[in-house]
Amino acid sequence: DAGVTQSPTHLIKTRGQQVTLRCSPKSGHDTVSWYQQALGQGPQFIFQYYEEEERQRGNFPDRFSGHQFPNYSSELNVNALLLGDSALYLCASSPRRGMVQETQYFGPGTRLLVL
Amino acid sequence: AQSVTQPDIHITVSEGASLELRCNYSYGATPYLFWYVQSPGQGLQLLLKYFSGDTLVQGIKGFEAEFKRSQSSFNLRKPSVHWSDAAEYFCAVGISGGYQKVTFGTGTKLQVIP
Numbered sequence: 182d183a184g185v186t187q188s189p190t191h192l193i194k195t196r197g198q199q200v201t202l203r204c205s206p207k208s209g210h211d212t213v214s215w216y217q218q219a220l221g222q223g224p225q226f227i228f229q230y231y232e233e234e235e236r237q238r239g240n241f242p243d244r245f246s247g248h249q250f251p252n253y254s255s256e257l258n259v260n261a262l263l264l265g266d267s268a269l270y271l272c273a274s275s276p277r278r279g280m281v282q283e284t285q286y287f288g289p290g291t292r293l294l295v296l
Numbered sequence: 297a298q299s300v301t302q303p304d305i306h307i308t309v310s311e312g313a314s315l316e317l318r319c320n321y322s323y324g325a326t327p328y329l330f331w332y333v334q335s336p337g338q339g340l341q342l343l344l345k346y347f348s349g350d351t352l353v354q355g356i357k358g359f360e361a362e363f364k365r366s367q368s369s370f371n372l373r374k375p376s377v378h379w380s381d382a383a384e385y386f387c388a389v390g391i392s393g394g395y396q397k398v399t400f401g402t403g404t405k406l407q408v409i410p
Contacts, residue, residue: 222402223388224386224400226399229396231395237396271339273340273396275396280395280396281391281392281396281398282345283396287341288339289338289339290339
């Protein structure tokens with residue numbers, strides 16, 4: 182059983198560009214959350230998707246958007262990239278509607294560098 | 297809003313020694329508390345979680361944590377550290393009855409020396 186997979190593993194972009202990161206959840210999971218982990222920091226919650234809708238959002242600007250597909254996979258889009266968007270982006274999936282008591286399984290992340 | 301403080305940025309212990317990593321949280325009601333471990337190049341892995349009941353929680357890899365409401369703490373412990381435990385450890389808090397909008401601490405990096 183494959184765990185949570187993310188692509189690409191690394192990405193280099195320049196300021197002002199747009200980027201799309203992809204996540205495939207663990208089999209049987211219906212909820213996907215995205216986190217941003219800056220260097221030396223803990224992960225920060227960006228948003229969560231369930232039933233193809235954004236259900237919760239952290240303190241991130243509208244430049245950050247996402248999508249969930251019928252097969253539960255998800256994309257994170259970031260527009261107008263800033264240097265400060267350089268970080269490790271983590272995807273996490275969980276079963277049963279993503280209630281707080283359910284275990285989140287994290288992918289290895291996508292390392293984004295903005296120059 | 298909930299918050300988490302991990303006062304130790306970096307800890308070094310000898311292999312075989314005991315370990316305690318500190319975590320303090322801020323949340324008005326009973327929190328949902330988690331400890332995660334992150335090894336280089338790996339995603340986060342859940343070590344243990346506390347929701348209610350027994351305040352001493354057992355986790356994977358021989359870790360345990362104790363919830364102390366009076367001190368707003370949820371410290372992680374291990375009686376004997378192995379070299380493979382070297383990693384970064386994150387404490388996190390979630391809202392009871394809610395979805396997984398979890399707030400993480402800044403992490404404690406554990407170094408294990410022979």
